Amino acid sequence: MTLCESCDDAIVCPMDPILYSAVPLDRAHHLRRDDAAIGALVRRPDRLLVPLWRDLSLATPEGAVMPAGDIAARLLDLAGVTVFLGLWAGRPVFAADLSEAEAEPDGTPPRLGPDGAWTALKAVGGTLPADHAAILAYGRALVLWHRRARFCGICGAPTQSREGGHMRQCQDGTCAAPHYPRTDPAVIMRVDGTDEAGQPAILMHRQKIWAPGMWSVLAGFVEPGETLEEAVAREVREESGIEVAAVRYHGGQPWPFPSSLMLGFSATAIGGTLAPDPDELEDAQWFSKARIAAEFSDAHRTDGSGRPFLPRPDAIARRLVDDWLLDTPARGG
Numbered sequence: 660m661t662l663c664e665s666c667d668d669a670i671v672c673p674m675d676p677i678l679y680s681a682v683p684l685d686r687a688h689h690l691r692r693d694d695a696a697i698g699a700l701v702r703r704p705d706r707l708l709v710p711l712w713r714d715l716s717l718a719t720p721e722g723a724v725m726p727a728g729d730i731a732a733r734l735l736d737l738a739g740v741t742v743f744l745g746l747w748a749g750r751p752v753f754a755a756d757l758s759e760a761e762a763e764p765d766g767t768p769p770r771l772g773p774d775g776a777w778t779a780l781k782a783v784g785g786t787l788p789a790d791h792a793a794i795l796a797y798g799r800a801l802v803l804w805h806r807r808a809r810f811c812g813i814c815g816a817p818t819q820s821r822e823g824g825h826m827r828q829c830q831d832g833t834c835a836a837p838h839y840p841r842t843d844p845a846v847i848m849r850v851d852g853t854d855e856a857g858q859p860a861i862l863m864h865r866q867k868i869w870a871p872g873m874w875s876v877l878a879g880f881v882e883p884g885e886t887l888e889e890a891v892a893r894e895v896r897e898e899s900g901i902e903v904a905a906v907r908y909h910g911g912q913p914w915p916f917p918s919s920l921m922l923g924f925s926a927t928a929i930g931g932t933l934a935p936d937p938d939e940l941e942d943a944q945w946f947s948k949a950r951i952a953a954e955f956s957d958a959h960r961t962d963g964s965g966r967p968f969l970p971r972p973d974a975i976a977r978r979l980v981d982d983w984l985l986d987t988p989a990r991g992g
């Protein structure tokens with residue numbers, strides 16, 4: 660738990676990028692509509708490939724595995740779709756969907772990279788170099804979007820990849836609608852209030868599907884016709900019965916599982932009665948700093964002790980909690 664080294668300000672700081680953000684590529688937007696330029700880039704022997712096989716990325720504990728040279732050429736032959744991600748120190752980087760490659764007879768992923776390197780980004784993202792994790796997340800988001808956008812949502816005709824993979828166009832001559840990659844906004848919010856003893860406390864909850872012992876802040880998708888601030892207030896009200904005000908933005912986190920952008924907020928409880936929605940939450944409680952210090956494990960997973968624990972340090976949920984634990988001020992407040 661440290662303050663930002665650049666500005667000594669809050670944990671959620673634009674100078675202190677969060678996991679999956681700060682993609683270190685020049686996205687080279689101007690090249691996307693230049694098919695000849697993209698074609699030349701994908702043939703360059705020094706181009707790097709970011710493969711995705713079904714839901715798995717290629718990475719070892721040391722970092723992402725991004726093949727180049729002849730290996731990349733072979734993988735490109737197998738790719739269902741390729742996306743120009745940008746230039747990394749001048750080298751072109753492409754995401755490639757290899758999902759059509761058959762699994763091995765024993766059900767393991769195809770041997771298209773180092774043994775054992777196909778891995779779930781969500782499981783290893785926090786252990787990778789930050790720039791590698793960001794590139795894998797960026798590539799994954801685009802490949803997953805392509806899989807979901809193969810047909811036009813307007814007329815149902817097939818679509819084709821365009822603009823280096825940053826657009827798909829409907830192939831019906833009359834419709835010809837362009838479709839762009841989706842990013843679905845979700846709000847995640849720390850609610851500041853008081854516990855039964857009147858001590859400053861934050862509202863955290865548990866969901867049945869979570870690992871036993873994990874507690875976190877509330878979150879939910881933004882609905883059409885509401886602002887982010889309204890989404891925060893509505894989600895808190897629906898899930899916990901608590902009314903909030905003073906909604907403040909803290910920072911965001913790309914979350915390509917499959918296509919979310921997590922938008923972190925704090926809010927102040929101003930009324931209502933804590934009544935967790937049993938359809939949504941297993942439990943919700945107020946936690947003071949003293950209670951967290953006394954009851955919570957330092958681990959961010961089940962450590963066998965039966966003690967509760969907070970989300971992983973690389974998740975925005977944890978940053979929102981850590982900001983409060985450290986008494987750092989809200990940004991923009």
Ligand SMILES: [Zn+2]
Pocket residue numbers: 811812813814815816829830831834835836
């Ligand atoms: Zn169409």
